[in-house]
Amino acid sequence: MPGTRQDAELHQLTGPTYAELGHRDTIAWHYHDVPQLVYPSSGVLAISAAGGTWVVPPQRAVWIPAGVRHAHQAHGPTQMRTLAFPPTARVDAQLRTSPAVVAVSPLLREVIVALTSDDGPPYTARQRENLERVALDQLRRVGQLPVRLPALGDDRLRAIAAFLRANPADERTLGEFGLAAGASERTLSRLFRQQAGMSFPQWRTQFRLQRALVLLADGTPVTTTALACGWSNPSAFIETFRRAFGATPGKFYAGQV
Numbered sequence: 001m002p003g004t005r006q007d008a009e010l011h012q013l014t015g016p017t018y019a020e021l022g023h024r025d026t027i028a029w030h031y032h033d034v035p036q037l038v039y040p041s042s043g044v045l046a047i048s049a050a051g052g053t054w055v056v057p058p059q060r061a062v063w064i065p066a067g068v069r070h071a072h073q074a075h076g077p078t079q080m081r082t083l084a085f086p087p088t089a090r091v092d093a094q095l096r097t098s099p100a101v102v103a104v105s106p107l108l109r110e111v112i113v114a115l116t117s118d119d120g121p122p123y124t125a126r127q128r129e130n131l132e133r134v135a136l137d138q139l140r141r142v143g144q145l146p147v148r149l150p151a152l153g154d155d156r157l158r159a160i161a162a163f164l165r166a167n168p169a170d171e172r173t174l175g176e177f178g179l180a181a182g183a184s185e186r187t188l189s190r191l192f193r194q195q196a197g198m199s200f201p202q203w204r205t206q207f208r209l210q211r212a213l214v215l216l217a218d219g220t221p222v223t224t225t226a227l228a229c230g231w232s233n234p235s236a237f238i239e240t241f242r243r244a245f246g247a248t249p250g251k252f253y254a255g256q257v
Contacts, residue, residue: 013084015128016115021074023218029071035085036064037135039104039112043078044217046210047071047099052150054101055210057217057245057252059109060147063091063139064099076217081116089136101147103246108138147244149203149210150196156181157191164204168211169230174200204230209244212237222249 011030021027021043038045039061047054047062049070056062064070066087072080104112111131115123123131152158159181164170174192175185183191192200208229215225226237238248245252 013082015084016112017080017082017084018116019080021072021078021080023074023076025074025078027072029069031067031069032064032084033066034087035066035089035091037083037085037112037139038062038064038072039081039083039109040074041079041081041109041113043074043076043080044213045078045080046073046075046214048073049099050151051098052148053210054099055147055149055213056101057147057213059104059252060101061104061108061112062099062101065097068099070099075214076219081112083112083115083132083135085132085136091136091139099148102139103142105138105142108135108142111135111138147206147210147213149206150198152195154191154195156183156188157195160188161207164207168208169228171230205240209241212241212249216249225249 009028009030011032013032013034013036038047038056040056040058042058044058045056045062047056047064047070049064049068054062074080111134115128115131115135152161156178160177163172163177163180172180173185174188178185178188181188189200192198192203196203198206208231212225212229215228216222220228222238223234226234229237231237231240241252242248
């Protein structure tokens with residue numbers, strides 16, 4: 001991961017873009033001088049930035065402020081559609097400083113697809129401007145989604161993350177992980193709250209949900225995904241998924257553009 005913005009390439013954006021990415025295709029570290037909305041109308045995008053990793057599933061989009069270094073990886077065949085906005089675009093305060101995953105309303109989805117498709121005659125600059133204003137209005141109306149996995153700076157926390165990457169279903173307690181990582185349960189608990197802003201159980205659930213999104217995008221059955229990510233049965237996984245994303249996995253992945 002590059003250490004400074006100078007290590008990443010500036011990608012100039014002059015308007016909407018559309019790209020088809022294959023499974024596990026990547027886009028290297030870069031940044032833009034304008035804010036960008038990235039929408040995978042099919043597939044799943046994992047977007048990395050200094051603050052962590054955002055997994056962007058179907059029917060969701062990520063807002064990336066100007067100047068923020070980021071990189072993409074596709075999971076499953078992915079249609080990536082992006083909109084660019086003026087630096088002065090009026091958005092919520094949080095969206096001005098850090099990436100955030102937002103829900104995509106039916107209207108916002110249609111606007112993004114219209115602006116990034118080649119069907120029909122091209123829009124005039126005025127028409128495109130009007131549609132982009134609609135998109136911004138929709139962004140001000142939707143809520144952010146809990147799909148960010150915060151970056152961990154402490155080596156002991158990173159060791160625990162590595163254990164779970166190797167086996168997301170690892171059921172060890174924080175105290176048991178501490179024996180392997182070389183720290184007490186109390187110390188690790190404090191570090192998780194300081195660096196991730198959540199408890200270890202909350203962080204592990206978030207980690208597992210991210211892995212589940214990737215597995216489902218790869219076509220893994222729900223039951224297999226549930227067990228591979230540490231849920232005792234599919235029903236428990238589906239309920240956790242529904243609470244986090246507002247729909248069951250089947251409905252969540254249905255109706256992609």
